[in-house]
Amino acid sequence: MLVIGERINGMFEAIGEAIKNKDPKPVREMAEKQLAGGADALDINVGTRVPKAERAAAMRWLIEVTREVTDKPLSIDNPSLETVRVGLQAATIKGRAIINSTTGQAEKLAAFMGLAHEFGAGIVGLSIDENGVAATIEGKLEIGMRTLAAATDAGVSIEDVYLDPIILPVNCDQKAPGIVIETIRQFRLLSDPAPHVVIGLSNLSQGATERSLINRVFLTMAIGAGLDASIHDPLDTELTNTMVTAEILLNKAIYSDSYLTAYLQGKA
């Protein structure tokens, strides 16, 4: 399971303030904390408080600071092609990067896949196109298929593609989680080797009261359906323990009495 830590995000107050004041300490600390919590990669998102014209520079700064403490993959979380390019340049100085993300319109796919190929980066393909978020399994699969075709056309390996079925808040649409679970199952059948499937987990529980519980129950269901990457909060210990246990129960990792300890020790 590829865990992409979500906490370096300008929407969180400490990181937002750090970006504003160019104070590297909170960013470095958050990177280190997430890695200690088992993150395999770190998502980097400047948030929406930074004025549009300054976002590329803010992205570069966040990545440079994060790169001081890790060479693990960084997920460049921004919709703008230019900002993503700046992020890729900074992130690939040491280590890999993942583009987060492209939507499924033909011209966007071509442009972002071109960037992924140029930088040898992974890429997240969202179930969104000119018609908005695809609400049905068929709609999500159709965009997923287009994404894989665009990857192949651009020379990007399928093993570098992460399809994201988009999970919406459960308090907005209670049918959506079930649709996402079935989509995950079918995404995995779209090619051989199967594409990775990723979700932005925390979105599911936006505005809900039992956030952590909702997140970990859904993550367990999604892993059962074939999810192999997740953008979430690695500081949520219960979530991490649940995820590791789900992988043990599905025989994706070898059991030992100290398997929870082993998960974190193995990352050190």
Added chain:
Amino acid sequence: MTMLADAKEKWAGAVNTLTLGATAGEGGTRTSTVTVGGGTGVPFMRFDGATPHPPVVAIEIWDREPDDWPAALTAAWGKAVKSPADWARKAVEEAGADLICLKLAGTHPDTGDRSPAEAAAVVRSVLKAVGVPLVIWGCDSEAKDNEVLPSCSQAAAGERCLLGAATEDNYKTLVAACQADGHALIGLSPIDINIAKQVNILISEMGFPLDRIVMYQTTGALGYGLEYTYSIQERGRLAALGGDKMMAMPVICMVGQEAWRAKESKATTEEQPTWGDPALRGMLWELSTAVTLLQAGSDIMVMRHPQAALGLKDMIKRLVV
């Protein structure tokens, strides 16, 4: 015509690389060292991943003359079995041993009960006799091993030996000794992959580096549980290649010890007149067990018969060409 790309398995992990033996420049007295592990694909599948360090062959010698080995086996060593130093020398010179595996059988309370000081003296004599690295194995009595192995560890301090074996219930003394004297350590688990992982975790929780652990998942001989050993080792190796750092240790197999316990190896011509020459039969039983286990992912093969050891070395050479 379009050329299809080769279908390759991509692995995220690798087997840890471990060097045994320290030369004079490295604080020891060995004239050669042995490096194992480092594999990035299943064994010998060159098109998938590299096998930078092919499996190595250790020869098992004892600190006392074995009295329960089949005649065909002891005969192969002649008088050398009377002296660990002579035996070690012969194993290196005539059977091409990459390492010597010294089993301290004579320290067992039931078969000699030799003291820690006597065992340490044997270790020193073997170190003096040969320049290859040493595996030092206790007598399989936990209480006695806890007395003997720290002395032997100290006697070989700085030589970067491999000491065994730590178990789930008895590991602290040995881990501390290996930590202090710069040795590597064997973690033993009885054909149980979950316990194998647990032993590695327990050892590493004492601050012992993961890359100085070798796994011994116990060895089953041909006809006597070989397939269990095979599947456990194979699963462990696949987990290592999949990125499980708690399973990424090189693996040791006590091939000779197990193969020569089989009745097919031990039986004399009088007992089994139709089974063929016992000298050849036992040697081939050992060699067949070893060759099979190579495929499962094995790194240090501990052999007893000199011809089986030479045959195995030849086989490894042909597999990695």
